Amino acid sequence: MAEGQSDPSAAQRRLAVLTGHLRAGNISLSAENCSSTDARRGNRGSAPSSGDQRAFPVKRQEELKWNGWGYLDSGFRMNENGQIEFHGKRYLIGGQELPHLRDYLEQHLGLDESMYRPPRELPNEADIAPPVLNKSFIADLTERVKDILQSSAIMDRVVHSHGHTLEEMYAMCYGKMSRYVDYVVWPSNHDDVLQIVECAAQHNVCLIPCGGATNVSGALMCPTNEKRMIVSVDMTKMNRVLWVDKENLTVHAEAGIIGQDLEHELGKLGFCTGHEPDSMELSSLGGWIATRASGMKKNVYGNIEDLVVRIRMVTPKGTMEKSCMVPRLSAGPDIHHMMMGSEGMFGIVTEATLRIRPVPQTRKYGSILFPDFTNGVGFMREIAKQRCAPASIRLVDNEQFQLGHAMKGPPGSMFTTWMDAMKKLYVTKFKGYDPQTLTGCTLLFEGTKEEVAIQEKRVYSIAAQFRGMAGGEENGRRGYLLTFLIAYIRDFGLQYLFVGDSFETSVPWPRVLSLCRNVKDCLRRECSKLNLVHPPLISCRVTQTYDCGACVYFYMAINSKGLADPVAAADTLEVAARNEILASGGSVSHHHGIGKLRKKWVTETLSSEGVAAIRALKDHIDPKNIFGANNLLPDDSTTGH
Template sequence: MNMPVHNQGKRSDYPINVKSAIPKHRQELLKWNGWGYKDSKFVYKNDAVYFTGKRYPIGELRLPHLIKFGTEQLNIDLTKPGIQGRELPIESDYSPPKVSPEILVQLDNVRISYSIEITDRVVHAHGHTLKDIYTLRNSVFERIPDVVVWPRSHQDVVELVKIADTHDMVIIPFGGGTSVSGAVECPSKETRTIISLDTSQMNRILWLDKENLVVCCESGIIGQDLERELAKLGYTSGHEPDSYEFSSLGGWVATRASGMKKNTYGNIEDLIVHVKMVTPLGVLQKNTQAPRISCGPDFNHVIMGSEGSLGVVTEVAIKIRPLPQCRRYGSIVFPDFAAGVKCMREVARKRCQPASIRLMDNDQFKFGLILKPESSCGGALLDGLKKFYITKLKGFDPDRMCVMTLLFEGDESEVKSSEKRVYAIGTRFGGLSAGQTNGERGYMLTFVIAYIRDLAMGYKVVGESFETSVPWDRVLTLVANVKTVVAQECRKQGITYYVFNARVTQTYDAGCVVYFYLGFNYSNITDPVHVHHTIEEKARDEIVNCGGSISHHHGVGKLRTKWYPGTISKVGVNLYLAAKKELDPKNIFATNNLVSSIPKAKL
């Protein structure tokens, strides 16, 4: 998309070639069978658990409370060595790549990098569902990509889609590999050649319009790279999903993502100005950068949430903002979860949400305390005089209280005004300020919690998160009912040791987002992934019964196709299939996302 030169700075300034924090062969830096960086993990040493490395605030700090928690809540002994899982994949684990020499010659001719090496193929066969990681550690995938390709530009993608269309091959787009919906999983019954199209080398900043505050980037740029480069220029996108260290701009578009600071900056649909997507039929795009147009249905919304089933997102223009002058964290402790939810509701009603506002229930509040490096069991929030004041003088029950974490961004006067309003509302609902330190720590732990699952798997504990959006008047009922269902299902499955907690993560005028975390000891269970899926399915049924959505931002993928027709109606499914038939008549993008399969009669 062309832009006026006078708005872009010097002609020589763009495009900016971004050196990514994540290498092309991501397994060189990231775990091939777990979450995040190789040098970042929980380990036992010197009579306590530590988190290795210096990438996160708790790095190399002693975390003594994890051992007791593991013993009492999950019946595991963290002082003993855990199960390591399988080594790197080997060729004999999988069928040889089903790709003809002629195709590889064509890739060479158009100068597109590719690999048929087994580790590259396996790394691109999965996202980060429980099933994905458990399979990597204990088994093999039924189907993996036959070839991985790394296009470097929009035109490279056009060439690749032409090749796949001509030779009837399958393309599965691959961004940051952080999907938790099974979206990049290869359909097990697919007999055609499967290409994993990795967008990571398409990560240039194409232009930045300072006058209109818009930046255009290639879709493969990773969140942390985007924010680092924008910050150098004095700007931010403000889009910060929990996975932003590793997820890509194109992935945010394809999954209809949301970020922790959406109150100030918006969800991805609020940020998008323009999207370019390559389909077998051609390129889908709008030929204007106007902030809003009334020109029939907005096809950006066909692209957003399409989860790689219609084409490949190649370029995205989004709104940006100047870097905030002031950033301040905060926290409020409430006597119980209901009081915290009522406070959040009032904050939303008054439309005075800070950049981020999150509420942990009591179970998650206690879980967060075990990651505190302080020597006392309660941690900073419940130490000394503060503990006496909260529990004795104010009468808060440690087994019911919960904590809200806050992040304020803006200029100094805006932050002070927002703080004053939010804390005043908190006081009305029985809340007490718990300080900036607890707020910052609660916010940052979001990035560390994902590493817990890798530690847990070594001790026969599986865990997963799932989320929903729900109207305000049904929040408390939904959380209570889902907890009851999960408890019942755990008993039915013979599960004695488990943890299940919840938090409210984002607020809207008409409702909010609830995140659930479930983990259990599977020592007496032969197929823990199936059991976890069964429990989550029952929980999801209850979520829907209580008026919740099947997903707020994780997407549908292959895991939640059961509920998709009921969510959008039969007419809605047929409308999606009509778009699929028009844009991809040969089902080149055969991801099986959204609907479990595409009826041949529809194509």
């Protein structure tokens, strides 16, 4: 040791290791290094001098819809030719007219152009009650964090009061919410969050964390019986990659970073997390952790619980975190599993360390056609049994297969049109596939060229055992990327009286087929009670595979013409479907979480003792119910004090 230097304490050395300062091979990324993230999310500028000033980031508002999914410059619309097109240039089908989609929607849902209802352009201020303001909280927070961005402007309150359930989107477009957040704050770092939580505990304010706001379980909805000031803690200013450890293959980032921005920053250095949920363009790292997220490529990279190395969470009792950054720790129950899936009930995730991998050398799409869903599921089961699944493998039923075909763009050259006709002839006449039972599987292979070639050969060989035939790389690419457009379809449908939603489950392999059949039959029976003007559209797909089961994703849409309360009707259908899922051996959720939408099934899922244990943890960590979104626990849980 050099003369004059003192030996750092063990605590200091441990802190240095955790923050990456003693780790050889680390790359520290400053705010300047992550400027692309700030450019996409928008520079919020300085804090407002008054709580009534507008603080919603200008660029984000210019890019994202306030009452719909995704980007303002993207979506389905009816053009002047009477055909549906997808506008914008962000996606594969951007700028294309889709000549088959209108016919499909007319046939399957009774699309009627005369029923068009444009969504409102701005919130109706008369429907929004004045904010409940705790002035002592505001004054104390402003004193503690002098430059913190904060607002009670109407638009800020509105966009932070909802996620993306059907109920929330319908309210934003045509109705109103029963309760809005009163105030929004934007912390810039972990210490800001500490101050916010301490202030809230001192002044008895309710906090609801908000990341990308893509939630589909009602987790962001304000409890209607909450009398205290509700503050939305918007995490999107905390969007930095703090460091990357190339030797240990880990990344440490702030929880507000959006998925595609995290992948972009890592990609500059030749790495990726591989976590690709359908919402990765808009959802945040903290949101993934809070809901126990799963991605389309989990077969190679794992679910969020497989990626997490370390989490920092601010609770009313202080910061909860592990003292070291190791691959595994035998030290009692894993506190990470108290944080993951907690849905904003215990505190706010501020930072996380994730495993990363080098960007794969080769990325190749593929697709397989099967004569029916039964053969397709048999193939998926065999792939899981032999543990040879590619990065992504997803099987769609005939209804979704037809929808995917309807979303193809205009025909290309005469040669391409002729080839498509020949392929269809071969599939239906020579292979004997019935167009009314045909199903498809999309594939994504990642790895070295040699690994991908070996895996392709094995996967297609197994497919042949189940009468599967290769459907081409382009169909696989389209099928994979169309996943990002599903929510845009729902927004388009709302404008023509179509209401519906998606819901998912996990189920053991022996029950996959019976569960899919039972749920579809259940929904058809329930729809018959509604006297709908048109039969419903019900479809499913198998999206993630495991040794002992799979994730099944359902889509449901109805023509609500003549229904007094379309949202209530859709909710009745989903409740019936969820009951049938549980009766058929499925789970309450695979990756969407519980929120407020599925709380009624939590005790049945976790047992009364399990729920009591979670409630006891909640009462210890948050005795004043500062994090009072009222998610996860059944309705007899603690409410606002």
